[in-house]
Amino acid sequence: METGLPHYLIVSALLFSLGLLGVIARRSLLVMYMSLELMLNAANLALVAFSRFNQNLNGQVMVFFIITVAAAEVAVGLALIVALFRKRQTSHVEDLASLKL
């Protein structure tokens, strides 16, 4: 069977759903963070696949941007998590519910 666009998209959707599940279900901030990265990369995969099958480079350009920005975002995000851990001595989301009214 020839590998077509739907296959890539299905893999992308699976990866995205797994990432979302990780964000929703896991309690550790670090793991949630990794799941977020997974979701980003699922999107990347879909974009690359579109680019490939549409004979159009726009998608790949987009992916490069996402990878670049994600790298910066990871730096900031990890720094935030470390700062948070230093202040609260925890990285579990149940303990970080101070937004509650």
Added chain:
Amino acid sequence: MDAHATQQVAEAGSKYQDLAWMVLASPLICGAGSWFLSRRLRGLTAGFNIAGVLLSLVLGVILFGISGDHPLAATAFHWLPIPGLDLTIGLQIDRLSSLMALVVTAVASLVMIYSTGYMHDDRSYSRFFCTLSLFVFSMLGIVLADNLMMIFVFWELVGVSSYLLIGFWHERPAAGDAAKKAFLSNRLGDFGFLLGILIVWAATGTLNLAELSAKFGANPSILGSMASIAGLLVFMGAMGKSAQFPLHVWLPDAMEGPTPVSALIHAATMVAAGVYMLCRVFFLYTAPGAWPAPLDFLGGLGAGTIIGYIGGFTALLAALIAVQQNDIKRILAYSTLSQLGYMVMAVGLGAQLGTPASGMYHLVTHAFFKAMLFLGAGSVIHACHHEQDIWKMGGLWKKMPKTFWTFVIGTAALAGLPPFSGFYSKDEVLVTALEVNPVLFVIAVLVAILTTFYMVRLVVVAFLGEARSESASHAHESPTVMTWPLLILAVPSVALAWLPLGEFIGSALGGHGHGHGAAHTAVEKYPVGILPLIENLSNGVNGALFGPFNHNALAAMMGLFAVLIGSSLAWTCYGKASSDPLPKTLGGWARLLKGRFYFDEIYSGVFVPLHDFAGAVADWIDRWIIAGLGIRGLHGSVELVGRALRLVQSGNLQTYTFLFAAGLAVVAWFTLR
């Protein structure tokens, strides 16, 4: 008039427009100017205000001289040009308005000069004069205005200045109450007036008097089935200002104001504004009566007839009450009410004759002699140290001869004794009544008898006999500045009707009027200006003096008869009396008259509880429906929803994420499906 002459008039008109504006503006400028600049300098302020009104008077004379057959219109600017309604500020100078402006400014300047004496020791001297100027300005606004909306605006301004002047001595609770009462009664009438104006506008699309007059001339029943209702609603304005039953209750109380104010506003000018306004919009009443479907049973009953009956009833009611009053100003106040009823009756009945001339005629003569009577009363009050009870006066005729003789002249004019002016104008009213409605003629004659009765009673009790109190025995003639206006006012009170004034008014109002003999024909082709008026004087005087007897002998004889009956009755009752004999002979009736038919008590017994009830209902609705259900209900439900939604805010990041994703999924499901 040929085209050439018309053009000449038009050119003269454009030249004299500024003059007309000056007539209106000079009291305002002098009043406001002196209030802001020289309030602390009493003499200067008074002089300034008097100068303003005198200037107005002089310019008014010129205006009167140039006013001709064709009204001059002076439109200043378009105030509110809405599609379908162009509200302008403009003046219409014709014979009627220039005559009325003359009456207003003449009486006002005399009253103001008089006030320099009467109010001499008052603390708020400057305020008094400035408010008087405001009043004169507002009154001239009504008189000269060229459209109904402007009349209405100045109508309200007159109400305000009247309020300020009645309540001039505001530290006295009675004065404050009287001012409020006057203002509220007037507002009640003005509400109807405004509704009437709106009906007229809705039917014709214009408020300009000249245009309205032309439209009504072309099609008298332009208002269709609303004709009578519109007429009556507009009359409600006059009912308030001219104090007609049932809104008459404010006028006697308005005597709480200073006496010069009573003379100017509540005798000569403001209360006459209602009658004047009826003459101004007389075209509303010439159409045959018509009613909307639910009131069909009233048939062709015209608004004019109803107005005639209201006027006649007011005249009789007030004359009866005046018979048993003891306060000199109240007697005059009820007499004013009664005479206003006369005028309103004449205007209302005039609807069937096509001219309100007789009412307007009586207005002009009445303005002078009633102002003089009030100023005379003021002079008496001033002399007796603010004693107003006529039974505590007496014997004043020797001590204050000028006041006494002018008061007698005023009484003769008011009673309608020839050759005083009142006889001629009253005769016109009687003739109108006789020609149109015999019932009202009988009432009018009865009122004339009563008028003579209470006026002779007033003169006999207050001026003749012996002094009945300390203050009366020490009375002395008032200062010259107060007696001169009296003497000047005595001249028109005697001789005004010797001029062909009735015919002049007849021609001013466009109707045929009742001419008096020779003067009648002489004035039919009345040319422009004041000079021909003097030319016509010689045959005019002749015709005017004996006219009533030639024209309609029955009315004239009845008028004379009323004077004789009334004065002889009054003389028998009060000639030698040291206290009022009527309460003994009439018993309960006298008490009823003295209690003014208990109108105030009835009103406070009926309308005050009704008003309180309406107030309680409104309060309940406000408290429970609007504030309770509306405001607090809304606030409560919003808070409740807020409290419920707060539970969603768990603070748990992952719950938010889940809800967010779920929401997104739902939206995606509905959009991509």
